[in-house]
Amino acid sequence: MDERRDAQEAAIDAADRLFYARGIQAVTMDELRSETGISLKKLYSLFDSKEAILLAVLDRRHDLWTSGIARAADAVSTPADKLLSIYDFLHDWFTDGNYRGCGFINAFGELGATVPAVALAAREQKESFQRYVADLAEQAGAPASLAPQLAILAEGAQTTAAISGSADAARSAREAAEILIDAALRR
Amino acid sequence: MDERRDAQEAAIDAADRLFYARGIQAVTMDELRSETGISLKKLYSLFDSKEAILLAVLDRRHDLWTSGIARAADAVSTPADKLLSIYDFLHDWFTDGNYRGCGFINAFGELGATVPAVALAAREQKESFQRYVADLAEQAGAPASLAPQLAILAEGAQTTAAISGSADAARSAREAAEILIDAALRR
DNA sequence: TAACCTAGAGAACATGCGTTCTCTGCGCAG
DNA sequence: CTGCGCAGAGAACGCATGTTCTCTAGGTTA
Numbered sequence: 001m002d003e004r005r006d007a008q009e010a011a012i013d014a015a016d017r018l019f020y021a022r023g024i025q026a027v028t029m030d031e032l033r034s035e036t037g038i039s040l041k042k043l044y045s046l047f048d049s050k051e052a053i054l055l056a057v058l059d060r061r062h063d064l065w066t067s068g069i070a071r072a073a074d075a076v077s078t079p080a081d082k083l084l085s086i087y088d089f090l091h092d093w094f095t096d097g098n099y100r101g102c103g104f105i106n107a108f109g110e111l112g113a114t115v116p117a118v119a120l121a122a123r124e125q126k127e128s129f130q131r132y133v134a135d136l137a138e139q140a141g142a143p144a145s146l147a148p149q150l151a152i153l154a155e156g157a158q159t160t161a162a163i164s165g166s167a168d169a170a171r172s173a174r175e176a177a178e179i180l181i182d183a184a185l186r187r
Numbered sequence: 188m189d190e191r192r193d194a195q196e197a198a199i200d201a202a203d204r205l206f207y208a209r210g211i212q213a214v215t216m217d218e219l220r221s222e223t224g225i226s227l228k229k230l231y232s233l234f235d236s237k238e239a240i241l242l243a244v245l246d247r248r249h250d251l252w253t254s255g256i257a258r259a260a261d262a263v264s265t266p267a268d269k270l271l272s273i274y275d276f277l278h279d280w281f282t283d284g285n286y287r288g289c290g291f292i293n294a295f296g297e298l299g300a301t302v303p304a305v306a307l308a309a310r311e312q313k314e315s316f317q318r319y320v321a322d323l324a325e326q327a328g329a330p331a332s333l334a335p336q337l338a339i340l341a342e343g344a345q346t347t348a349a350i351s352g353s354a355d356a357a358r359s360a361r362e363a364a365e366i367l368i369d370a371a372l373r374r
Numbered sequence: 375t376a377a378c379c380t381a382g383a384g385a386a387c388a389t390g391c392g393t394t395c396t397c398t399g400c401g402c403a404g
Numbered sequence: 405c406t407g408c409g410c411a412g413a414g415a416a417c418g419c420a421t422g423t424t425c426t427c428t429a430g431g432t433t434a
Contacts, residue, residue: 215390215391215392216391216392216393217391217392227392227393227394228394228395231392231393231394236392236393237392237393
């Protein structure tokens, strides 16, 4: 009987879409009900609270991000190319039409100060990404200073693309990353 | 009789502090009243709505940002050093204890999708910064590709510092900027 | 077939919030 | 000194929202 899981997944899916598109507090539980076709009673039997739904959404977003950059990395072979593939992944994301920034940064700005679990989820997501970049940079033989620089480029591209509405930031970040990687390996 | 202006400034000041520290929707008008000592009636005679207060807050934040980076730039002489001074300014900001990310990005994430004026204010702020960087990069004799890269580093440093709670991102961004500027001028 | 039980729908509740309304008290003119 | 007008404080309003409660319908067992 994992129709409970199915219902949870459907709710998380709809919540993710609504929260991301409009902001978390702008989405009411009633809207989530009409969007999913799941009654409020059922929603509250699947999750403890709206906050619990949000945390599940962030969890899933973390998984999607992780598998997305891993898939992009699988398409190339060297560690340096895997690092650069991050910005190609970002470019694809930016151009998908519904892009509105990093969901973790948005959630952090809106609720990070009042809901500690949200701040924690954002921190964990960013730390995990930093580790991913650091691992690849080490494999490429670069000094430890490179990884934070590349991660900052990825973060900056995300917010720049969100506010400008253009995907150009991904290209600029990739160019910058190429130069930084070159410089780090050249020495 | 510019005690009206004074009262407005005081309200904007308190609203900025509260909105920035906790998020906009987390701050009630009643809290703004008790924090400023200005009655609700008076607040609503000074501003049309809570949204109007927020827009005034963003306006002031834009002015403070602009004058802040200008002051940092005044301390050095070459265009390249002025570009690098941006990251020193960021480092000072990150270490001031109450740093919680870029106010425009936070406002954009929370309300950008539902309040068009907020999205507009964020876009204008970022465009203005991009122009500032582009002007300095041109004065330095760098190709047009440099400015977006440096702006992305600044944006990324802001979000990284916000979520990690550390000011290290400013140092990493400055190191990266030095390399990118060098590479852009060398060729 | 009948009694019981479970699960679900959505009405209801309590609270909180942006905004408005009313009443008080002070200053000033006559 | 008295009556008038105005600014301001904060109580009140109406609405929206997260959460809970009740009532119904369908299925299962004896």
